[in-house]
Amino acid sequence: MKKLMNNPTDMLNEALAGIAMAHADLLHVDFDHRFIRRADGPISGKVALVSGGGSGHEPLHGGYVGMGMLDAACAGEMFTSPTPDQMEAATKAVNGGAGVLHIVKNYTGDVMNFEMAAELCQMEGISVETVIMNDDVAVEDSLYTAGRRGVGTTVLAEKLCGAVAEQGADLQTVAELCRQINAQGRSMGMALTSCTVPAVGKPTFELGSDEMEIGIGIHGEPGRRRMKLASAHEIVTMMSEPILSDLPFKSGDQVIALVNGMGGTPLIELYLIYNELQQICKGHGLTIARQLIGNYITSLDMAGCSITLLKVDAAMLQLWDAPVHTPALRWRV
Amino acid sequence: MKKLMNNPTDMLNEALAGIAMAHADLLHVDFDHRFIRRADGPISGKVALVSGGGSGHEPLHGGYVGMGMLDAACAGEMFTSPTPDQMEAATKAVNGGAGVLHIVKNYTGDVMNFEMAAELCQMEGISVETVIMNDDVAVEDSLYTAGRRGVGTTVLAEKLCGAVAEQGADLQTVAELCRQINAQGRSMGMALTSCTVPAVGKPTFELGSDEMEIGIGIHGEPGRRRMKLASAHEIVTMMSEPILSDLPFKSGDQVIALVNGMGGTPLIELYLIYNELQQICKGHGLTIARQLIGNYITSLDMAGCSITLLKVDAAMLQLWDAPVHTPALRWRV
Numbered sequence: 001m002k003k004l005m006n007n008p009t010d011m012l013n014e015a016l017a018g019i020a021m022a023h024a025d026l027l028h029v030d031f032d033h034r035f036i037r038r039a040d041g042p043i044s045g046k047v048a049l050v051s052g053g054g055s056g057h058e059p060l061h062g063g064y065v066g067m068g069m070l071d072a073a074c075a076g077e078m079f080t081s082p083t084p085d086q087m088e089a090a091t092k093a094v095n096g097g098a099g100v101l102h103i104v105k106n107y108t109g110d111v112m113n114f115e116m117a118a119e120l121c122q123m124e125g126i127s128v129e130t131v132i133m134n135d136d137v138a139v140e141d142s143l144y145t146a147g148r149r150g151v152g153t154t155v156l157a158e159k160l161c162g163a164v165a166e167q168g169a170d171l172q173t174v175a176e177l178c179r180q181i182n183a184q185g186r187s188m189g190m191a192l193t194s195c196t197v198p199a200v201g202k203p204t205f206e207l208g209s210d211e212m213e214i215g216i217g218i219h220g221e222p223g224r225r226r227m228k229l230a231s232a233h234e235i236v237t238m239m240s241e242p243i244l245s246d247l248p249f250k251s252g253d254q255v256i257a258l259v260n261g262m263g264g265t266p267l268i269e270l271y272l273i274y275n276e277l278q279q280i281c282k283g284h285g286l287t288i289a290r291q292l293i294g295n296y297i298t299s300l301d302m303a304g305c306s307i308t309l310l311k312v313d314a315a316m317l318q319l320w321d322a323p324v325h326t327p328a329l330r331w332r333v
Numbered sequence: 334m335k336k337l338m339n340n341p342t343d344m345l346n347e348a349l350a351g352i353a354m355a356h357a358d359l360l361h362v363d364f365d366h367r368f369i370r371r372a373d374g375p376i377s378g379k380v381a382l383v384s385g386g387g388s389g390h391e392p393l394h395g396g397y398v399g400m401g402m403l404d405a406a407c408a409g410e411m412f413t414s415p416t417p418d419q420m421e422a423a424t425k426a427v428n429g430g431a432g433v434l435h436i437v438k439n440y441t442g443d444v445m446n447f448e449m450a451a452e453l454c455q456m457e458g459i460s461v462e463t464v465i466m467n468d469d470v471a472v473e474d475s476l477y478t479a480g481r482r483g484v485g486t487t488v489l490a491e492k493l494c495g496a497v498a499e500q501g502a503d504l505q506t507v508a509e510l511c512r513q514i515n516a517q518g519r520s521m522g523m524a525l526t527s528c529t530v531p532a533v534g535k536p537t538f539e540l541g542s543d544e545m546e547i548g549i550g551i552h553g554e555p556g557r558r559r560m561k562l563a564s565a566h567e568i569v570t571m572m573s574e575p576i577l578s579d580l581p582f583k584s585g586d587q588v589i590a591l592v593n594g595m596g597g598t599p600l601i602e603l604y605l606i607y608n609e610l611q612q613i614c615k616g617h618g619l620t621i622a623r624q625l626i627g628n629y630i631t632s633l634d635m636a637g638c639s640i641t642l643l644k645v646d647a648a649m650l651q652l653w654d655a656p657v658h659t660p661a662l663r664w665r666v
Binding site: 016056264273 | 339340344345350352525545601602604609611621628631633634636637
């Protein structure tokens with residue numbers, strides 16, 4: 001295992017320290033409870049958005065904290081759920097009196113712990129809504145998940161729900177939008193190589209030097225099939241056809257497309273993947289109205305990519321274009 | 334070799350096609366001459382900035398084309414200089430009558446070809462200034478370079494010079510700023526793994542499973558020394574001390590810091606590296622006034638990182654904060 005680190009035990013804290021110093025104008029890091037929150041919060045009267053999960057998926061979620069996206073993100077150890085007390089502390093820290101939305105990727109530990117945290121906060125009079133993201137079409141049930149896993153659509157949900165919360169929407173409205181986004185988003189991933197969890201010290205799984213795995217999870221959970229390395233065209237076809245048929249997406253639909261790198265894949269390959277995806281979408285009559293291409297929900301040092309398509313309407317596109325200022329996403333039209 | 338591609342021959346064109354479609358609002362891609370230019374150019378009366386080089390370093394340079402940065406970027410084959418006719422076509426396409434600055438990383442092919450292109454353009458009455466970037470303190474002379482190599486400071490130069498050009502500065506002023514930035518910026522890189530050039534099909538060099546190389550070039554050119562993998566603290570010390578002593582940076586200096594991933598290194602490790610760098614800078618009395626942490630000048634799929642420090646004054650910081658809208662850097666304060 002070769003990592004840029006001092007030792008596995010300190011890795012998360014040291015990375016959080018780096019984040020805290022690099023983005024001191026935007027973020028505060030609570031090292032006791034290991035969460036990152038907006039420096040300008042809590043914002044009175046605004047619905048607050050809290051997410052979180054195991055670390056190793058950066059910039060998810062800490063990189064999405066800031067104006068127009070999340071109010072706080074809880075950081076678990078690598079590929080390990082944060083604890084309920086982290087989530088409770090984050091929720092209390094960002095509550096501005098208008099309630100808090102928990103955006104939770106569907107992994108058993110995350111779901112259980114966010115549920116417990118929500119109950120603790122509700123007992124203290126904070127309104128909490130929870131939306132479970134489960135957009136990965138690759139497999140039903142998985143190593144850490146009952147049902148489908150939550151992946152790339154989560155990034156898009158955090159952007160869109162963050163925008164509507166910024167505009168003053170109430171908790172029910174923000175939660176309803178998040179459920180709609182989850183219902184209209186579909187994803188699938190693939191790996192060329194395994195990731196290596198620092199504390200484990202060896203690859204999570206083994207892939208031959210001419211093999212790939214289609215439908216991989218972001219923790220290296222098994223996908224649909226392991227097979228010989230195929231061309232980018234074949235890979236994108238294998239990932240996008242199940243996505244397109246699942247919703248199903250229909251001719252005339254507008255989508256936001258996310259071509260996501262798993263952490264060890266260079267940008268030039270992701271643009272090449274986008275080229276393939278764009279042609280397939282066009283062939284199905286879909287218009288890619290907006291796109292993100294880069295490392296947005298990663299799996300440590302895994303080489304590979306994932307594709308997310310989210311069916312959108314004009315209102316969602318307006319929310320997409322709304323100002324955002326976080327470490328990983330930043331724009332103002 | 335495992336890459337997300339169809340075949341090595343088409344890789345660059347297909348990635349350019351992806352870029353063209355993803356950023357059609359910002360960029361035009363000239364596939365005949367393989368350059369990317371601002372969709373809203375040429376801009377009459379504005380000094381135009383042109384850079385370029387071998388592909389495989391994305392987002393450099395194509396990702397930096399747009400308002401407030403480059404007017405055009407020429408894309409050579411992987412790790413191969415663009416040709417003079419590409420540079421000539423790009424220069425003519427973006428010339429708005431106020432002259433064109435060529436920002437050239439110091440690699441022999443790039444320097445020769447940009448020089449030839451500049452002469453061709455000057456013969457047709459276009460004023461061209463050239464600045465050679467050579468900020469890499471690792472080695473004197475190299476596989477493709479006489480003198481020092483040009484690396485991370487180039488990214489910062491493109492941002493700052495793009496900003497001053499946007500404000501209406503004349504060609505001499507923009508070129509002079511670029512020379513000053515090159516004079517005040519220093520970089521060094523390191524690798525945990527080799528990159529693999531698609532057309533070659535095997536790693537550029539071999540590193541043992543417990544080895545790293547300090548002072549690596551962005552094409553895998555040899556660095557200062559190959560040694561056993563060290564801690565992040567030791568690695569950052571080995572990279573930053575030669576940087577700090579070379580300028581030399583002095584107590585009280587303000588800097589822009591770039592912690593750059595080589596393409597195969599996850600963001601969490603880069604934040605950990607930034608944490609180390611920040612402490613070392615603090616120990617030397619340096620203030621990191623601004624920072625970039627991520628993949629900005631890469632080496633295909635190489636795992637590793639580089640550090641760049643640029644000494645800045647208040648005027649440079651204002652240029653840094655000025656609006657920018659490119660695929661890879663985007664903000665408006």
